[in-house]
Amino acid sequence: MAEQYGIKGGTAREISASVESRVADGALQPGTSLPPVRRLAEGLGVSAGTVAAAYKELRGRGVVVTLGRGGTVVASAPAVTSRRPPRVPDGLRDLAGGHPDPACLPALSPPAHVEPVPGSHRASPRLAPLEDAARAWFARDGVATGSVTFAHGALDCVARLLSTELRPGDAVAVEDPGFHHLLDLVPALGLRMLPVAVDDEGIRPEPLRTALRAGARALVCSPRGQSPRGARFTPGRREQLLSVLRDFPDVLVVEDDHNAEIADAEAVNLASGGLPRWAHVRTVSKHLGIDLRWAALACDPATLARHDGRMLLTSGWVSHILQATVADLLTDPAVSGLVAEAARTYTTRREALGAALEGHGIPSHGVSGLNVWVPVRDESAVVNGLRTRGWWTAAGTRFRITSPPAVRITTATLTPAEAVRLAQDFADVLAESQAVYGG
Template sequence: MNWKPDRKDKKAIYKQLAEYIEHGIIDGTFPLDNPLPSERKLAEEFNLNRSTVVAAYDELESNGLIERKRGSGTVISKDIWGLTKKRIPSWNRYVEAGSFQPSLPVVQRLRKETEDQKLINLASGELSPDLFPLEYMGKITSTRTFVGNLGYDHPQGNQILRSTIAKHVKKYKDIEIDPSSILITSGAQQALHLVVQCLLKPGDAVALEDPSYHYGLSIFKSAGVRTYLLPVDKDGINPDHLRKLHQKHRIRMLFLNPAHQNPTGAFLSVERRKQILELSSEMGIPVIEDDPYSLTSFSGEKTSPLKSMDVNGNVLYISSLSKIVASGLRIGWIIGPKPVIERIADAKQQVDFGHASFTQWIANEFLDSEYFDVHLNNLISKLMQRRDQIVTSLRSTLEDHVGFHIPQGGIHLWCELKKEYSEAKLLEAAIKRGVIFVPGLTMGEKKGFVRFTFARENEKNIERGIKRFSEAFFSL
């Protein structure tokens, strides 16, 4: 066989191989009465991974060109021209042709690895089960009677819950809002997806923080929008950078995580907040404020979001209970101008016919109870202890090989590693030693950074996890 895969071609290697075999069947290179080469032989012949050959044979089998027979190997279909054989759809082609883009391969890998309960998890951006208010939820469900409609609820979400959220954001975040300007969503992720799908069109330019959780989201690519990055320092983004970016690319929307930003922990200064709102009004750029962490401020001081300073209605405010109560409740919300909320609510109805009534009821009862403040104070105290532990562990194990800003809230710590290394090799070395983290390149363009989440593990496991990470780091 004189064929070789073209590794510079954008076409996947398995597809090249499938096409080569298909042409070989047609021109007689592979006779109809002989078995095709085994997966192992083809892998050795062309210096390919066996999984690549398997994918190529899957493609040919789905197209009805070959058959796999136990004990006989892989043979060319006797009904190759499809006269009697029922054809199987080429699912690989459908998977690749879909308009909704898959997550980055590294992100998919992290998601699978975090399912391994044996790994110390410093990657998942959620609370550990022992931080969930299970005791209080148990009291609510055992002592109170469910009040609600088990049928489809209001398109914007349960009216009682929206009224409770209006009181909640007024008390804790200084946001004055009518319940009719609130939409209940399945967490902040769905809120972001709906905003992008409903308010932007292909080719629109949006600005994201760099680094940022938003950087790795496929929703922007799927919508066909162009993303431009704004560097983040300890005080958040620089408004001057936004002005220059808008002059060059005509930014249509700005996405911000101003309080204890994911992943840097940065807190957008009050002065910069004012400047961003002024620029938003001057240039007509809507601001999407994603606020999962402001209630976790370790100082105990109230943190007022951009939305509380927004007198012109330029800010769409997104928040949820995922990072302060429980991610499994899937309760988030969008606050904004009524026409926008009604537009997005219509889209949500098309997707899921509205949010689940029972979880809305539980969320309402908990937010409106005396348990909420008790839980929040306990959560902040435990997160501080875990933050302090990860800082201590990093300093003792990596010393001057690591640099970081100590976050004053939230659940993440952003580290710069002061050594040349391969992100892929470091991740593999860490997983091999039983700990997982988030490589920095999944959250921005800069190399040499990692994100640790300290909300998922207790102090003892954090200490063990950082020790294992340091062993992986020094092994490279």
């Protein structure tokens, strides 16, 4: 058996090194089952405890994962590129990116005068005006502000939270369909994804319970403006989810409220539910500008200590020039008025496409945020059909794990008049694909 797998060694360290080298050279592919502990121990002439210790080491390094009765298998390779969107072809109307309308964003005005830094900002990483503004932002929506800090954007924050809280091989419950960059990030950290189905009210309680029972040690979700489906939590759904989560007090619940100001949805969050382990992340890229790589994090004290401890060892702090820029924007009444108008514009555009599609008998989802999610039978046929008519949309495959096929359309720049044309083209493409597949 050991010869069959090419595994050698007489100590736990030698055995784990042998397995890792076979994985590195491709002899053991992702998903390959390793021999049971006792069988490998007999083949190598060592104790079962030695092999068990080797497998434990491999799990800790993210080389293998244990699937209960499914045994120990080689972990999947990190999917760091597979879900990234392709380049938009020339001449097409881009409705695939998920980005805000530049016309709805304020002009950025960095500080005109910046004094040289006297050493390091590690001792005072957060500017007081921005920290005050962030606390007020959270408090407005019922999020506790006892522990608040900053990061370089939502994904930077989530990555740090997961990497300090979990070990390689651990499982994370994620939305399905969900944010494609997060679906790349989790396996890149050596973690496993457990999909949780989403409907218009957000993650569903029973699939969440299933994922938590399967061993998920963290949950990452969006309370509103969820990408790609546009879901938002309702008060009833929030209570159902909190009821499930209270049975798993050690699970870290991470909320990514990246669309807080433009989602057109009330603030209904899990962070205000009294959970012992929680983190609520907000960014400004969708309503103030995509170049502002800044995030505010409110969380429980233990999570704050772990996040900031790791950050001090790496980047140290968020640029104070960036912080000053964000602070000025967050406290500028004129900018607040522009953001409020942008939110109304996005709602009008999103609802216009939903209504136009409904006029053709095409069901869609998108009750908040910047996107509309349209279930289809064949993603490629629809995306390619719309491409021939001048539209560039996103196939749902890069947002899905096990959920059914769909197409995501970003409506941030789509005018109501364009929505009527797009819906007609969508209906024509569906009719053509139905003819191909026999109705």
